Amino acid sequence: MPAFMNRTFLSLFVASIGLAAAALADDAPKNYATYPVPREGGWMKQHESFNEISKKGEAPLVFLGDSITAGWGGKGKEEWTKSWAPLQAANFGIGGDRTEHVLWRLEHGNFDGLKPKLIVLMIGTNNTGHEGRTQKELNGAIYHCTAEQTAEGVKAILDNLHKKMPETKVLVLSIFPRGPDAKDKMRLQNDATNALVAKFADNSKVFYLDIGKAFLEPDGTLSKDIMPDLLHPNAKGYEIWTASIKDKVAELMK
Numbered sequence: 001m002p003a004f005m006n007r008t009f010l011s012l013f014v015a016s017i018g019l020a021a022a023a024l025a026d027d028a029p030k031n032y033a034t035y036p037v038p039r040e041g042g043w044m045k046q047h048e049s050f051n052e053i054s055k056k057g058e059a060p061l062v063f064l065g066d067s068i069t070a071g072w073g074g075k076g077k078e079e080w081t082k083s084w085a086p087l088q089a090a091n092f093g094i095g096g097d098r099t100e101h102v103l104w105r106l107e108h109g110n111f112d113g114l115k116p117k118l119i120v121l122m123i124g125t126n127n128t129g130h131e132g133r134t135q136k137e138l139n140g141a142i143y144h145c146t147a148e149q150t151a152e153g154v155k156a157i158l159d160n161l162h163k164k165m166p167e168t169k170v171l172v173l174s175i176f177p178r179g180p181d182a183k184d185k186m187r188l189q190n191d192a193t194n195a196l197v198a199k200f201a202d203n204s205k206v207f208y209l210d211i212g213k214a215f216l217e218p219d220g221t222l223s224k225d226i227m228p229d230l231l232h233p234n235a236k237g238y239e240i241w242t243a244s245i246k247d248k249v250a251e252l253m254k
Contacts, residue, residue, distance in 0.1 A: 033127050033145050033153030036104035037137045043094060043101075050092050051109035059090035059114060061253065064102065065122045068176060068232060069093025076238030083242045087253075090116075098126045098145075099153025106160045115165050117253045120245070122173040123157065124150045124197075125231070128189045129178075147192035154197050158206055166205075169252050172197060173245070174210035178231045182220040207252065211244035 038044065053059060061084070063069050070093035072080040080091070092110060094101070102123055127150040130143045145153075154172070161170055174197070175190040182188075194210060201208035215226055215237060222230050226237045233241060 031145075031149045031152055032135075032138065032141075032143060033099045033149045034103070034156045035100050036107055037100050038104050038108075039096070039101055039137055043096075046094050047105050047108070047110070050090075050105065051112065053090050053092075054110055054112050054114040057113045057115065059088055060117045061087050061089040061120070061249070062092055062111075062114070062116045062118075063089065063120045064092045066093060066097040066126055067095030068125070069122060070095050071232055072238065075232070075234050076241070078235060079238040079242050083246065096126060097123065098130065099123055099150060099157060102157055103153070103160065106157065106164065111161070111164050116168055118249060119161060119168060119170045120173065120249065121154075121157065121161075121170055122175065124154060124175045124193050125178060125186075125190055127153060128175075128186050128193070129231075131189075147189050147196060150189075150193045151196035154193075155200055158200060162205060169205055169207065171207045171209060171245070171248060171252060172200065174198070174208070174212050176227075176233070177212045177215055177222050178227075180222060180230060207248070209245060209248055211241070214240050214244045 038047070063072060063084075069091065072084070072091050072093065080089075092105075094105075127145040128147075131145060133143050134140050135143045158170060158172070161168065174194040177187055178184065178190065179187040194212075198208045198210070200206055215222060215233070217223055224230065225234075226240065227233050
């Protein structure tokens with residue numbers, strides 16, 4: 001092959017690679033937090049169980065979130081039985097969920113047929129915690145999510161909930177404190193997310209409540225007596241959670 005043809009072929013090959021890369025870039029989500037994706041394994045069974053609860057249309061109160069919410073069925077079970085089960089509450093928490101997973105759930109049956117008076121939403125700490133980690137459901141992509149992007153994910157959830165259930169109120173809780181102290185990098189990012197999410201409250205259908213200080217020592221440290229892994233509450237932590245929101249929940253469910 002003449003040299004000029006080699007050069008031409010090489011130029012065309014490089015150009016085609018560039019176009020392919022550009023196409024992939026265009027297909028990639030600009031914000032993972034707002035890009036609905038499912039997860040594998042037992043996650044789907046949990047999702048489907050929420051769909052079954054939704055179809056029955058009986059729960060007037062729903063807690064929606066990640067493992068911290070799911071923990072009402074674990075370390076928080078005694079407190080749930082005492083305080084929330086009498087209200088016929090449902091727990092739609094799944095461990096490991098980020099905003100994008102909740103969005104997928106909402107687009108695939110969660111709350112279909114269900115019109116609760118109130119939804120208690122807390123989500124976002126896993127958006128922060130998975131920063132820099134490869135994600136199987138994203139074809140191994142490195143996960144990145146800023147405070148602003150996480151807040152956009154929360155807003156997308158609120159918009160979806162309002163579209164599905166325009167009369168339902170949503171109490172958005174601040175992401176709980178994590179890490180040993182106020183200098184913890186992930187806690188700082190969650191604090192920044194909380195500051196943005198607080199602005200979504202219209203005090204008509206969306207309400208915001210920051211109960212983070214209830215879990216902290218006066219100096220801002222997080223005790224392992226409340227969150228042994230500095231992230232998930234134990235039984236005492238769930239008691240604090242209940243005490244911090246029960247009056248607001250009662251008010252909003254009237």
